[in-house]
Amino acid sequence: MNLLLLTEADRASGDTFRVAGPRARHVAEVLRAEAGRTLRVGLLDGPLGTGRVVRSDADACEFECAFDPAPPPRPRVDLLVAVPRPATLRRLLPDVAAMGVRRIVLFRTWRTAKPYLSQALLRPEEHRPLLHEGLMQARCTREPEVVVEPLFKPFVEDRLPALVAGREGEGRASAFALHPGAARPLAACEFPPPPSRILLAIGPEGGFLPYEVDALTAAGLLPASLGPRILRVETACVAALAVAASRAT
Numbered sequence: 001m002n003l004l005l006l007t008e009a010d011r012a013s014g015d016t017f018r019v020a021g022p023r024a025r026h027v028a029e030v031l032r033a034e035a036g037r038t039l040r041v042g043l044l045d046g047p048l049g050t051g052r053v054v055r056s057d058a059d060a061c062e063f064e065c066a067f068d069p070a071p072p073p074r075p076r077v078d079l080l081v082a083v084p085r086p087a088t089l090r091r092l093l094p095d096v097a098a099m100g101v102r103r104i105v106l107f108r109t110w111r112t113a114k115p116y117l118s119q120a121l122l123r124p125e126e127h128r129p130l131l132h133e134g135l136m137q138a139r140c141t142r143e144p145e146v147v148v149e150p151l152f153k154p155f156v157e158d159r160l161p162a163l164v165a166g167r168e169g170e171g172r173a174s175a176f177a178l179h180p181g182a183a184r185p186l187a188a189c190e191f192p193p194p195p196s197r198i199l200l201a202i203g204p205e206g207g208f209l210p211y212e213v214d215a216l217t218a219a220g221l222l223p224a225s226l227g228p229r230i231l232r233v234e235t236a237c238v239a240a241l242a243v244a245a246s247r248a249t
Contacts, residue, residue, distance in 0.1 A: 001026055003139040004041045004051065004063075005132050012062065017041075017051065020060045027053070027061045039063070042141040044132075047071045074142050075100035076194060077244055078163065078173065080201035082109040082208075083148075084233045086119045092234040093127055097134025097144055099241045102197075105163070107149035107156075109212055111204040122148050156215045164199060164220040173197035177216040178240055180207045180230060182223035186243050189224055200240045205233060 004027065010017045019027070027033045033053050041051040041063065047070060051063030079101045084092065089106075096104060108117060120126045124146070131143055149155035164175045174192050178200060191198060201221055207230075208216065213223055226239050 001031070001136050002040065003048075003136045003141075004039055005044055005136050005141065006041055006051075006063075006065070007044045015065045015067075016054070016062060017065055018060055018062045024056075024061045025058050028056045028058050033061070040139065041065055041067075042135075042139070043067060043071075044135075044141055045071065045143055046141055048139070048141060071141060073195070075102045075144075076197050077101045077241065078103040078105065078197065078199045079144075079237065079241070080105040080107060080160075080199065081233065081237060082107060082202065082204040083112050083116045083119075083122075084204070085113070085116055086121055088233055089119070089121050089127075090130065092237060093121075093130040094134035094137065095234065096237055096241065097131040098138040098140075099134075099238065099245070100138070100140065100142075101144045101241070102142075103145045103147060105147045105149060105155075108152050109203055110152070110209050111206060117148075117150050152212065153215070156212075156219050160216075160219040160221075166197060170197055173199040175199035175201070175221040176224045176240075177201045177203075177208065177213060177221040178226055178236060179203065179213055179223050180225060180228060181213075182225040184222070184224050186224040186226055186240060189222065191244060198244050200237075200244065202233065202236050202240060205230060 006017050010019050012018045033056050035053050037053045038050050042048045047068040049065050049067035051065040054062040083106045164173050166172050
């Protein structure tokens with residue numbers, strides 16, 4: 001744990017916060033943080049800061065916190081992923097949250113198995129702890145928005161163009177559909193400087209169908225490739241985010 005992530009529900013009074021459960025056990029048993037020690041803390045979707053331990057045991061920990069004046073900026077990448085199998089999604093969510101994404105849109109493609117759409121991890125109470133795990137790893141407080149789109153055509157034709165265009169104040173995104181058969185490598189694509197938005201769409205293992213590539217292109221996405229090899233979904237997501245981070249300067 002590189003950051004103790006706090007929420008408003010943890011606030012006892014003023015700048016005093018109290019945590020229980022796994023976070024308290026980690027502080028007491030792994031970090032061995034006794035009274036007087038200072039830890040890195042962050043308020044969910046708020047500022048980073050430090051917390052001085054007032055009390056620490058396996059049942060509960062209390063901190064007096066001092067926060068930065070402003071929260072860190074939101075990540076500028078929207079990540080669209082064909083809904084993967086549960087084990088893959090469980091590995092994927094902490095990693096992409098750690099790398100920094102504004103939104104995660106989980107959408108259906110023809111190759112998405114129907115049972116994947118009813119998996120428990122699509123529920124906020126199941127996937128939010130995994131996102132928080134990634135945030136604490138990366139010392140970040142900005143929780144990605146997670147959206148589930150169970151039907152390909154209504155999403156791509158009706159809602160994706162508006163997502164590319166940007167909500168109020170966001171501006172248009174430079175948008176790419178990652179597909180093994182695309183002629184242009186993602187690393188050769190032009191990325192705008194911050195704070196301009198980036199949108200990356202990644203299909204299932206084996207890639208999108210030709211119809212799906214055409215539909216994504218019509219919605220404003222440029223087909224691009226991570227190379228000729230067929231990658232696991234979680235590998236492709238991390239690789240694409242790494243390319244975007246390295247090129248967007």
